[in-house]
Amino acid sequence: MPFNSLHFRRPALCRSRFIASVWAAFACLLLSGTSVAAPGQLDPTFGIGGASIIPVTPRADVAGAVAVQSDGKLVLAGNCQTTQNTRRELCLARLRTDGTPDPAFGSAGTVRTTLDGDASGNAIVVASDGKIVIAGPCLIALWSVWSSCLARYDSSGALDPTFGVGGKVGPIANAPNISITQLIETADHKWLVIGTCFSSATGNRLCPARLMNDGSLDATYGSGVPVALGVSSGIDYARHGLVQADGKLVISGYCGGSVYGGDLCAVRLLGDGQPDPTFGANGGLIVALAGQTLDAVFATEQPDHKLVFATHCARNSDSLTGLCLYRVLPDGTPDASFGQGGVVRSFVGRAANPPFAGATTDGNNYLVFWQCEGATLSLQFCVARFSSDGTPDAAFGLGGLASYRVGQGLDYATALAAAPDGKVVVVGYCDNYQTLIPGFSIYLGLEFCASRLKGGPYNPLTCALNADANQAIDTATDSLLLTRYLLGLRGDALTTGALGQNPTRTGQALESHLASLNLDADGDGQSLAMTDGLLILRAMLGLTGDALTAGAVNTAHPNARNAQQILTWIESTHGVACLP
Numbered sequence: 001m002p003f004n005s006l007h008f009r010r011p012a013l014c015r016s017r018f019i020a021s022v023w024a025a026f027a028c029l030l031l032s033g034t035s036v037a038a039p040g041q042l043d044p045t046f047g048i049g050g051a052s053i054i055p056v057t058p059r060a061d062v063a064g065a066v067a068v069q070s071d072g073k074l075v076l077a078g079n080c081q082t083t084q085n086t087r088r089e090l091c092l093a094r095l096r097t098d099g100t101p102d103p104a105f106g107s108a109g110t111v112r113t114t115l116d117g118d119a120s121g122n123a124i125v126v127a128s129d130g131k132i133v134i135a136g137p138c139l140i141a142l143w144s145v146w147s148s149c150l151a152r153y154d155s156s157g158a159l160d161p162t163f164g165v166g167g168k169v170g171p172i173a174n175a176p177n178i179s180i181t182q183l184i185e186t187a188d189h190k191w192l193v194i195g196t197c198f199s200s201a202t203g204n205r206l207c208p209a210r211l212m213n214d215g216s217l218d219a220t221y222g223s224g225v226p227v228a229l230g231v232s233s234g235i236d237y238a239r240h241g242l243v244q245a246d247g248k249l250v251i252s253g254y255c256g257g258s259v260y261g262g263d264l265c266a267v268r269l270l271g272d273g274q275p276d277p278t279f280g281a282n283g284g285l286i287v288a289l290a291g292q293t294l295d296a297v298f299a300t301e302q303p304d305h306k307l308v309f310a311t312h313c314a315r316n317s318d319s320l321t322g323l324c325l326y327r328v329l330p331d332g333t334p335d336a337s338f339g340q341g342g343v344v345r346s347f348v349g350r351a352a353n354p355p356f357a358g359a360t361t362d363g364n365n366y367l368v369f370w371q372c373e374g375a376t377l378s379l380q381f382c383v384a385r386f387s388s389d390g391t392p393d394a395a396f397g398l399g400g401l402a403s404y405r406v407g408q409g410l411d412y413a414t415a416l417a418a419a420p421d422g423k424v425v426v427v428g429y430c431d432n433y434q435t436l437i438p439g440f441s442i443y444l445g446l447e448f449c450a451s452r453l454k455g456g457p458y459n460p461l462t463c464a465l466n467a468d469a470n471q472a473i474d475t476a477t478d479s480l481l482l483t484r485y486l487l488g489l490r491g492d493a494l495t496t497g498a499l500g501q502n503p504t505r506t507g508q509a510l511e512s513h514l515a516s517l518n519l520d521a522d523g524d525g526q527s528l529a530m531t532d533g534l535l536i537l538r539a540m541l542g543l544t545g546d547a548l549t550a551g552a553v554n555t556a557h558p559n560a561r562n563a564q565q566i567l568t569w570i571e572s573t574h575g576v577a578c579l580p
Contacts, residue, residue, distance in 0.1 A: 040397030047099030077121030106157035232256035344390035422455030
């Protein structure tokens with residue numbers, strides 16, 4: 001009997017149509033060229049092919065930070081300039097989970113805030129109460145000097161009048177010369193700002209300060225002014241801050257060099273802002289890696305309280321730029337079990353600029369991003385994932401590396417975040433063009449851009465479409481069970497030859513589970529094998545676009561979903577693990 005794993009009796013015409021549809025799905029997979037998504041590949045449920053470009057103003061929009069809300073929406077912060085001679089404004093954009101601008105936020109998904117001088121959003125936090133706080137450098141026009149400013153918005157994008165003056169703080173009291181690079185909400189809803197202080201007397205120093213929830217300076221932190229921490233005898237720059245599980249603050253950056261780089265350095269402070277004597281030498285450490293530490297240093301804490309620092313570094317032998325990971329024990333001493341003397345060097349993807357930040361996916365894997373040179377020396381986004389021992393994670397991208405284009409010109413990556421579902425968000429700013437006719441385009445300027453990569457691998461049991469509840473999501477079994485159920489088969493006719501290895505859900509439990517599922521994939525109000533069953537099969541095979549929907553959607557229905565909406569519906573309804 002052809003395709004004998006079906007084992008059911010239906011009129012010959014019905015059987016032939018179903019078999020043809022199933023084989024058509026496999027044929028589409030082979031002939032369409034559609035690739036099956038995997039960890040580190042662009043997420044087809046976001047934007048166009050995994051990326052989104054967001055114009056805020058007509059000329060130059062530069063995103064410098066991103067935060068993920070609890071509902072999965074993204075908030076990007078940066079600066080915008082309408083014309084060449086106008087000041088740079090603070091700018092925000094909020095994207096829905098599908099990568100489109102959120103019309104409930106500001107004006108068509110964007111917000112612009114003018115200060116009395118140039119300003120930029122380099123750090124952003126979605127607070128525990130849902131409000132959005134951004135911080136970054138700003139030009140104080142009265143003094144013609146650079147300082148830092150903050151602004152707080154409610155969830156609709158309106159300035160919060162309970163913060164500072166009319167929702168704005170700047171410059172920070174007693175700290176006119178601090179340039180903020182990191183913003184952290186504390187457990188008691190205060191604000192830690194991390195930056196670099198500039199002084200003709202002491203040079204550049206790492207500077208933390210703490211603000212009250214209303215934006216005023218917290219006089220109980222340090223000596224009531226930002227703490228100027230000199231780690232080296234040279235120039236010190238702060239790039240990142242991390243609050244450990246015990247409440248201590250770790251500030252990392254580069255020290256003892258020039259504006260272009262130096263040695264990796266870090267300090268750890270107690271809750272009152274004083275150096276922690278149990279860390280490094282009097283609370284600080286300086287690490288001279290092979291080659292020079294260039295610009296950015298990111299730190300993350302493991303569950304065992306070890307610290308991992310990620311930085312862009314240059315190789316002495318040929319000046320090739322790449323990544324360095326450095327892991328220390330809780331007291332700041334090198335972890336000899338990690339790489340060579342605590343250092344892992346990776347030169348995958350020639351780095352054109354340093355990694356600005358990073359995140360952990362599950363406490364064991366390390367994510368680092370940067371902008372790298374593509375095959376034609378053009379800039380593009382790069383993300384690398386490393387396993388807990390510092391080796392590239394072969395399950396992510398290609399050998400641990402994902403590199404890709406977002407815009408049509410140069411792509412500048414500036415921030416990374418891990419979404420609640422484990423997907424990886426990378427944002428920045430990209431050259432944008434408009435094609436007027438084939439072969440002729442006009443340059444539109446720099447725009448905010450965002451991308452999302454698939455996460456995982458995920459636990460198969462978190463996918464509701466894993467009908468037999470085993471350790472594999474398999475189209476040859478799970479999709480077959482779903483389709484047979486939609487065709488009305490029950491009992492042995494449902495399960496014979498269609499259960500995967502080691503199923504934990506069979507018989508009546510299987511039928512009850514299938515009965516509980518919403519299987520209306522195309523949104524036409526009914527669940528049918530020839531449309532919904534086929535759509536779910538194709539989606540689980542990794543098909544997207546027309547290869548997913550052709551001939552399988554009830555397009556006559558006003559609520560019919562398109563291909564992206566179907567994929568998003570499957571993930572939100574049945575679990576992110578359901579799609580490959």
